[in-house]
Amino acid sequence: MTDVLATRMIEIECMRFNPATDSQPRTQVYQVPFDDDMSVLQGLQYIKDYIDGSLTFRWSCRMAICGSCGMMVNGIPELSCHTFLRNYFPHRVKVEPLDHFPVVRDLVIDQADFLNKLDIVKPYLIPAVDLPLTAGAHRQSPAQMDEYYQYAQCINCLLCYAACPQYGLDPEFTGPAALALLHRYNADSRDVGFDARAEVINAEAGVWACTLVGHCSEVCPKGVDPAHAINQNKVNSLLDYVGLRKLLMPAGEKS
Amino acid sequence: MSRFKPVAGAYVRPTGGWWRKNPYFVRYMFREGTAVFLTIYAVILLLGLNRLAQGEAAYNAWRAALATPWALAFHAVALVAVVYHSITWLRVMPKTAPRLPVDPALITKGGLAASGGASVLIIAVLWWVAR
Numbered sequence: 001m002t003d004v005l006a007t008r009m010i011e012i013e014c015m016r017f018n019p020a021t022d023s024q025p026r027t028q029v030y031q032v033p034f035d036d037d038m039s040v041l042q043g044l045q046y047i048k049d050y051i052d053g054s055l056t057f058r059w060s061c062r063m064a065i066c067g068s069c070g071m072m073v074n075g076i077p078e079l080s081c082h083t084f085l086r087n088y089f090p091h092r093v094k095v096e097p098l099d100h101f102p103v104v105r106d107l108v109i110d111q112a113d114f115l116n117k118l119d120i121v122k123p124y125l126i127p128a129v130d131l132p133l134t135a136g137a138h139r140q141s142p143a144q145m146d147e148y149y150q151y152a153q154c155i156n157c158l159l160c161y162a163a164c165p166q167y168g169l170d171p172e173f174t175g176p177a178a179l180a181l182l183h184r185y186n187a188d189s190r191d192v193g194f195d196a197r198a199e200v201i202n203a204e205a206g207v208w209a210c211t212l213v214g215h216c217s218e219v220c221p222k223g224v225d226p227a228h229a230i231n232q233n234k235v236n237s238l239l240d241y242v243g244l245r246k247l248l249m250p251a252g253e254k255s
Numbered sequence: 256m257s258r259f260k261p262v263a264g265a266y267v268r269p270t271g272g273w274w275r276k277n278p279y280f281v282r283y284m285f286r287e288g289t290a291v292f293l294t295i296y297a298v299i300l301l302l303g304l305n306r307l308a309q310g311e312a313a314y315n316a317w318r319a320a321l322a323t324p325w326a327l328a329f330h331a332v333a334l335v336a337v338v339y340h341s342i343t344w345l346r347v348m349p350k351t352a353p354r355l356p357v358d359p360a361l362i363t364k365g366g367l368a369a370s371g372g373a374s375v376l377i378i379a380v381l382w383w384v385a386r
Binding site: 017019022024025075076100102103104110112116147165168211212213214215218225227231234 | 257258259260261262264265266267268270273274276277279280283287347349350351352353354
């Protein structure tokens with residue numbers, strides 16, 4: 001039986017890029033001691049604390065809820081706090097910044113493009129009538145909540161963008177998380193913002209840029225299914241285009 | 256107006272060979288690639304219809320062309336490709352459907368049963384007509 005408390009050595013290969021000195025990325029390999037309960041993130045923290053303080057990466061909560069520590073681990077987008085070194089031993093672990101995003105430094109990506117896309121999907125409730133606080137809570141049945149709850153679990157970790165080759169080839173594509181969040185609000189019974197968001201859905205860079213590769217839904221650490229959100233909105237987009245959406249889905253009905 | 260500005264000097268990685276980096280993408284490309292065989296098969300069938308409209312001699316020439324080893328080999332490969340395409344297509348079908356109150360796997364299984372059943376029915380009818 002394996003001694004789970006034994007400290008073993010694993011090789012972590014990191015992509016390094018310093019914009020001040022490098023014209024293109026390079027790789028650096030570190031020997032890291034690890035226990036069975038050590039995540040890839042903890043491996044990187046060991047490197048930063050004891051081997052090379054210049055290694056740069058993002059992290060915060062260490063428990064798969066802040067969405068900061070996403071990176072490519074052996075070519076697959078993962079939350080590094082949620083991925084364990086023991087699963088790669090005795091092989092080398094290759095860590096790179098999330099695919100498809102510009103690299104600011106080492107494992108840190110530039111999120112500006114996604115943040116701008118998050119803005120355009122209007123990720124907030126657009127109610128039919130602005131009620132005063134004194135009107136009380138807007139009541140919703142469990143069935144109505146169930147329509148959007150899954151999509152509300154998105155933590156903006158961007159793993160789905162790194163898993164989307166269409167986004168890699170065409171950064172204009174609104175992308176999985178932003179479109180899933182768009183659907184999260186469109187599917188909410190308290191929201192009447194479909195028309196306000198229709199331009200984003202219907203655009204060439206909207207749902208129609210998705211070719212249903214489907215990897216986005218596989219890598220999501222929170223069980224969101226962006227591929228489903230996007231592809232059911234192709235139906236909504238078509239119905240909207242031919243003028244049938246309002247006929248088939250009267251006010252109050254949500255797809 | 257975009258609120259967030261891109262970081263100056265950030266390195267943009269090349270995307271060449273993207274589909275070879277991940278087995279998932281290789282399978283995706285294969286899935287999409289099999290549609291080429293489906294398209295060629297459909298074009299051959301349409302050509303047959305065109306030949307039929309041109310008369311008996313043209314139609315028989317088309318049939319003779321289909322009996323060549325190359326045509327038979329293509330159709331054998333196309334059959335495998337189309338079966339794979341159908342299975343993978345039905346597997347992603349629940350993603351394209353609106354949210355339904357049934358298990359998504361049931362949509363896939365229903366589709367597979369329907370296409371399998373239709374294929375058996377067509378083969379049975381053809382056998383009955385040709386016997």
